[in-house]
Amino acid sequence: MRFILFFILSISILFATQIKLTEKQANFIAQKVWQNEGAGLDKYLVHWNEGEDFASVGIGHFIWFSKGHMERFREVFPMVVASMEEKGVKMPSWLNSKTPLPWNSKEEFYAAKKAKSKKYVQLFKFLKATMPEQADFMAQRLSAALSQMLETIEEPEKQQLIKKRFYEVMHNKDGSVNERGLYVLLDYTNFKGEGTLKSERYKGEGWGLLQVLEHMNPKEANKLKAFAESAKAMLSRRIKNSPPARGEERWRKGWNVRLDTYWK
Known part of the structure; x- marks a missing residue:
């Protein structure tokens, strides 16, 4: 009986916070988060902050590492892309959840941004077009947060x-x-x-x-x-x-x- 009660309690903890956003909520949250992270300005949608060794992309300035880079902070953008892959969201042919940041340094990144390189432009358009999907990912992440914390x-x-x-x-x-x-x-x-x-x-x-x-x-x-x-x-x-x-x-x-x- 104790095992059954423990199992039921565990299941309730794991699934009690499954969060589904309506289209209106997803758009609202996307705009609020984007205002917080990038003042709602397009120029900050694909960005590299001063004093950091990684890019910050999307409405949530999701962290994205270049190939071979290690950091104390959680790399989130591949998680965002994986979420979109599961939903069949269309994305640039070169981008998937295993793709590292295409630029190896802040200097390379800003050179590509200034030149409006093909990958930079494709990435920007993809992020601009998928703001609600990025908000949905954030809801998925929060859905798992409680059980993750309790563990x-x-x-x-x-x-x-x-x-x-x-x-x-x-x-x-x-x-x-x-x-x-x-x-x-x-x-x-x-x-x-x-x-x-x-x-x-x-x-x-x-x-x-x-x-x-x-x-x-x-x-x-x-x-x-x-x-x-x-x-x-x-x-x-x-x-x-x-x-x-x-x-x-x-x-x-x-x-x-x-x-x-x-x-x-």
């Missing part, structure tokens, strides 16, 4: 706390989906990850969705505000712990502006 936690009490706060952000008090709460969870998971990768740590401390949920103020009645304030604290801790050479302080203001959209 990393040993204490039952903490598992229940994380699950409770996840649903408090996503749902209204009557149990219906809060669209802004859904946007908040989707955006932050895309923005800073689930918080489960040990490589995404500075001095052993993470800054992802898991850490934000863990440090929410339980006395704050507005759960979206509580989430935003916790996220600010986690990113402030990240900046403090980051290697000085990365100069992450320069991102604080923009990060905080983004987080304020979660509740203001």
Whole structure:
């Protein structure tokens, strides 16, 4: 009997957060995320940020590595492409989920962008045409985030706390989906990850969705505000712990502006 109950509980955890976006929701979230990541400007749809060794592409500035590159952060763009492959989305003939970034350095990338090379133009048009599909991927990623987070936690009490706060952000008090709460969870998971990768740590401390949920103020009645304030604290801790050479302080203001959209 215990095994059966455990099995049922496990299944409920795995599938309780399957998120399906309507076309209206997908377009809304795509535009909100794109405004956060690239100010809604085409020139930032295929981009390479200062101080980083990888490109950031699409509405979510999904990380994409060149061939042979290794990094502490999760490479997400191949996951986006794999999601689209499953749905039969048309894409450039040279692009698939195994394709590395075509440019080996920031200099090569900007040269291709300036020259409007064939691959750059095809990539841009593909990303411009598939914004709702990119939002759908983000929903898929969030669907798996809760179970992924719970698998990393040993204490039952903490598992229940994380699950409770996840649903408090996503749902209204009557149990219906809060669209802004859904946007908040989707955006932050895309923005800073689930918080489960040990490589995404500075001095052993993470800054992802898991850490934000863990440090929410339980006395704050507005759960979206509580989430935003916790996220600010986690990113402030990240900046403090980051290697000085990365100069992450320069991102604080923009990060905080983004987080304020979660509740203001």
